Amino acid sequence: MPSTGAAPQWVNPLRDERDKRLPRIAGPCSLVIFGVTGDLARKKLMPAVYDLANRGLLPPGFALVGFARRDWADEDFGQVVHDAVKQHSRTPFREEVWERLAEGIRFVQGSFDDAAAFAELSSTLESLDQERGTGGNHAFYLAIPPAAFPTVCEQLSRSGLAKQTEEQWRRVVIEKPFGHDLDSAKELNAVVNTVFPEDSVFRIDHYLGKETVQNILALRFANQLFDPIWNAHYVDHVQITMAEDIGLGGRAGYYDGIGAARDVIQNHLLQLLAFTAMEEPVSFEPSELQAEKIKVLSATRLAEPLDETTARGQYAAGWQGGQQVVGLLDEEGFSKDSVTETYAAITLEVDTRRWAGVPFYLRTGKRLGRRVTEIAVVFKRAPHLPFDATMTEELGQNALVIRVQPDEGVTMRFGSKVPGSSMEVRDVNMDFSYGQAFTESSPEAYERLILDMLLGEPSLFPVNAEVELSWKILDPVLERWAAEGTPEPYESGTWGPQSAQDMLRRTGREWRRP
Structure with a gap:
């Protein structure tokens, strides 16, 4: 399919380089x-x-x-x-x-x-x-x-x-995966950096290319509305969820021995945590953005004791989408004694002034109730409610929920009076949807990431330090689970094993049902 003739000359369209709203076009490559x-x-x-x-x-x-x-x-x-x-x-x-x-x-x-x-x-x-x-x-x-x-x-x-x-x-x-644990990640980074300098290495985490993930930065740093309450004085806890309703049939070659924690928590969910918990960068230059994420990950640690603050499971047979499905051990390619977890949940603490005492709950799983990825910032209850208990018995905690997929948008949950002659307060939702607010459809994540790579724009790509810090956080859990044997089974179509429910109930909290 070779072409003939003189090489075409690429000319960058005339535009104001300072106007970041204009699309950037890749140069010759x-x-x-x-x-x-x-x-x-x-x-x-x-x-x-x-x-x-x-x-x-x-x-x-x-x-x-x-x-x-x-x-x-x-x-x-x-x-x-x-x-x-x-x-x-x-x-x-x-x-x-x-x-x-x-x-x-x-x-x-x-x-x-x-x-x-x-x-x-x-x-x-x-x-x-x-x-x-x-x-x-x-x-x-x-x-x-x-x-x-x-x-x-x-x-x-x-x-x-x-x-x-x-x-x-x-x-x-x-x-991804960028290694199997901290040691292998360091070895992989060393091999790659022997050939390519770090500023020429682009590690793809496709979640970071999603519009809604990038909107976390706009939501936090373009609006004065949220900054005063984005801290431990007002936030009770944060839940970051990536749930899938599909199983692993046909993916044994990749997934068996990897598991949910390595596949999702080490990269996607810890990156979402970093965006949620980071301080405002001096600018949105890649080095400044990466520096703030590294600070957060450096301050993040597992909550103890691990047998109470973590949970893992493996899906068993059940009903999904109106049809009966088999458990992991009956999926093609998986052995009957596989100990690969398909559900993982961990509790993290961020040791900074902003987040001290606020637990971050991260969970992911296959064959759960529905496909959804979201970040839920759940706020503390008001210190005083001048109502009778019966007036607010249906009132929960305020929450700001960033929906990453599939229905991209933001939901705010707060209490409102129910119409009528009596005083009754109940939760209501205020909803922003990308699909309804904007006529343009969001670009697919790989479009944004490939273009950024061709432009040499590394903001949305994890660097060495982020990868290694993520493994440093997760490794103790993986080592403990490896010594414990079989994950707890949970029925397909449910929201995970009982141990995951107990993990939050010990502190008087509950997982959200997205």
Whole structure:
């Protein structure tokens, strides 16, 4: 699918660089995807690239290169991308956009340990610099198992593909999991940083690309309304939940031995905690934002004793969505004696002046009551209520709930008088929904993150210190659970094991039912 003729010249549209409301367009570059035959590339990465092109956020000479063992020509890979885009893209398919994107599609056949294939990849990128004007700027997306990271990084270094200059950048994108524990995370970081400097490493946590996660910063720091009460004087506790209603059939190869805590709490939920608890940064420059998150994670510790402040479970058979489903031990690929947890809950404390004494409850699970991710800031009860007990018996605690998915928005829960001649106070909700407030649909998380990576904008990507601090927080729980044996079973379609309910009830609290 090579093109002919002179290299197109990319010109940045005239705009005021100070106006952050205007979309930023990536400069000349290419994206190389390792693992293009996997679900991630097919369902997320390729459609996201097309959607960016469709929105005019990629340069005209952009190139997409696939690397895999398949015996494909450029045209074969182009057809794979075409089919993935048709099936999974968020924006409408436009033939003129596709044709322009297809001109820059290339494929290199080879395995990760094949030095000749990386030499061919180097030659392909040099040709794209000449034919497409990619300017020597190339990003390498490792959509591959973590065990293959060292091999690919070593090959990129040996072939000279990782070498960059002041005029030409090279970047690497890594998917989670970022290690298996603190020691392995440090080893992985050391391997990657031997080849790429830290400011060229982009660790993808797709939750950080969601509009609602970024809205936490707008909600907190653009509004005077919340700042005076965003502290231990007024907040009773915080619940951060990521619940899924699906099981793990067909995912044993990835999930067995990993478990819910490593899969979700170490990255997604601890990042949500950092955004919720961090202090206001001096500016929204990446270094300032990352510094505040690191401060919070440095001050975060597990509440003791762990047998009372943590819970884990494994889903058993039950009813979900009106149909009967099997338990984990009967799912394809899982052994009958698997001790992999599908539910994990922990209690954290943030030892800062703002949050001292406020517990942060984090939970995640499969086959729960419904699919939802939310952050619930639950406030203390009023110190004095000038009402009879019967007037407020249906009144709960005020709460601010940030809904990350699926119905993105914010809900405020507070007490209001029930219409009528008597005085009765009951909880009501005030609701903000992204879908109703804005006509534009939110970009898919991978669109935002891929574009930020191509722009060299690292704000939404965890750095070494964040990854290692997250493992430092979680490791003691994992070590304890490994010594305890089998997780507690819970019925599919419910909200987790009894031990998780007891975890909050010991302190007179209850989990929210989203």
